[in-house]
Amino acid sequence: MATSLDQSDFIKTALRLPRELHARVQVSAEAHGASINTEIIQLLLKALDGQTVEIGDKSLDEIEARMKRAMKHK
Secondary structure, three states: OOOOOOHHHOOOOOOOOOHHHHHHHHHHHHHHOOOHHHHHHHHHHHHHOOOOOEEOOEEHHHHHHHHHHHHHOO
């Protein structure tokens, strides 16, 4: 990975995403000309800073609520 950022400032982590959410993040990343990793970081930063984050036509709060409901039905 070619980057000017110091990689020692990062922690590598595995993340499992629902397919629908992954697809939305991928579309968003492509629209912004970013990698999925960069897009996820930007989305997390916005969410943690209390900003409304939209993925497609859904906010992260809506997606989280849908995921919680889906997990209850499993």
